[in-house]
Amino acid sequence: MSDSVRSSAALLQQLKLDQTLNDKLIDSEFPYKAPKHFISQIQLADSKDPLLKQILPVEEELRQTEGFSQDPVGDFKKNPQPSLLHKYHGRVLLIASPKCDIHCRYCFRRHFPYEEHTNQRHWQEALNTIAEDNSLHEVILSGGDPMSLSEAAVLKLSQQIEAIAHITTLRIHSRTPVVAPDKAIQNKWLDWAQQSRLNIVIVVHCNHANELSEQTKELFAKYRQAGITLLNQSVLLKGINDSVETLKNLSHKLFAQGILPYYLHQLDKVQGASHFEVSDQQALALHEKLRTKLPGYLVPKLVREISGEPYKTPL
Numbered sequence: 001m002s003d004s005v006r007s008s009a010a011l012l013q014q015l016k017l018d019q020t021l022n023d024k025l026i027d028s029e030f031p032y033k034a035p036k037h038f039i040s041q042i043q044l045a046d047s048k049d050p051l052l053k054q055i056l057p058v059e060e061e062l063r064q065t066e067g068f069s070q071d072p073v074g075d076f077k078k079n080p081q082p083s084l085l086h087k088y089h090g091r092v093l094l095i096a097s098p099k100c101d102i103h104c105r106y107c108f109r110r111h112f113p114y115e116e117h118t119n120q121r122h123w124q125e126a127l128n129t130i131a132e133d134n135s136l137h138e139v140i141l142s143g144g145d146p147m148s149l150s151e152a153a154v155l156k157l158s159q160q161i162e163a164i165a166h167i168t169t170l171r172i173h174s175r176t177p178v179v180a181p182d183k184a185i186q187n188k189w190l191d192w193a194q195q196s197r198l199n200i201v202i203v204v205h206c207n208h209a210n211e212l213s214e215q216t217k218e219l220f221a222k223y224r225q226a227g228i229t230l231l232n233q234s235v236l237l238k239g240i241n242d243s244v245e246t247l248k249n250l251s252h253k254l255f256a257q258g259i260l261p262y263y264l265h266q267l268d269k270v271q272g273a274s275h276f277e278v279s280d281q282q283a284l285a286l287h288e289k290l291r292t293k294l295p296g297y298l299v300p301k302l303v304r305e306i307s308g309e310p311y312k313t314p315l
């Protein structure tokens with residue numbers, strides 16, 4: 001991306017951070033990547049900034065931790081067809097793009113062999129499978145991040161899904177509206193969405209209130225005007241959002257921008273992310289306290305994905 005800072009070392013310099021942090025940085029197979037908007041929301045000269053921690057590849061990632069694997073949610077195994085993940089009843093997840101605008105260091109898909117799973121031929125096969133299965137009513141575009149595709153590609157895919165009569169709901173899982181609102185789908189796609197027969201849901205991914213800005217607010221207002229339901233999922237991350245105050249502020253700010261909290265995920269145990277782990281005991285205690293601070297509709301469901309279970313399992 002031409003407008004992102006090229007390297008984590010350059011980022012430290014731009015953010016006026018102590019260069020000793022530099023010595024902790026590593027070269028990762030899942031390289032540093034962050035868009036301009038996300039970077040602009042980071043506080044200067046604060047090495048503990050909750051957004052900065054989500055993108056810096058640090059030496060803790062090299063730690064080998066027991067119980068942390070390459071495929072914690074069983075996606076490699078449960079994949080009968082490239083680009084289609086059908087784990088839950090009634091809905092199917094289509095890996096629309098191998099790329100993301102940001103590389104979140106805790107991501108459970110950091111080891112997923114995306115390139116084998118996403119090309120136009122695979123989409124067509126996936127769409128054929130969806131068209132033949134009457135038990136499906138919802139298609140989820142995910143990735144990677146579907147909004148890393150061109151708007152024209154998302155529009156075409158959306159229209160192809162709309163053409164399947166038994167599909168009633170189109171859901172898009174994307175972190176782009178939050179981290180790079182200037183790159184999120186709008187324009188022609190929104191014109192289509194406004195008059196589509198489908199229920200459209202966008203599930204964004206925001207972990208901290210500081211990620212939300214005037215730009216995200218404008219974008220979400222447009223989505224809402226088009227009749228789109230907006231939900232958020234977060235990952236519970238040590239040192240980033242593992243406090244009642246932070247989670248409470250996040251829910252309030254999301255709602256102020258027209259978004260309801262949906263899921264708060266316990267971290268998937270992926271190799272390289274163990275330094276972000278919050279224990280189940282702590283997570284439950286946090287969630288319990290959160291309930292005492294918020295109206296029920298602003299409390300996200302605390303869940304963990306367990307390989308083989310038929311839904312995201314509440315803690």
Ligand SMILES: *Cc1c(COP(=O)(O)O)cnc(C)c1O
Pocket residue numbers: 085086087088091092093140311312
């Ligand atoms: C998380 C997930 C979904 C969506 O689950 P909901 O509970 O409907 O939000 C669907 N398919 C797969 C493969 C998933 O991992």
Ligand code: SF4
Pocket residue numbers: 099100101102103104107108109143144145175205
């Ligand atoms: S945007 Fe989502 S899929 Fe992409 S790196 Fe971040 S958490 Fe992973």
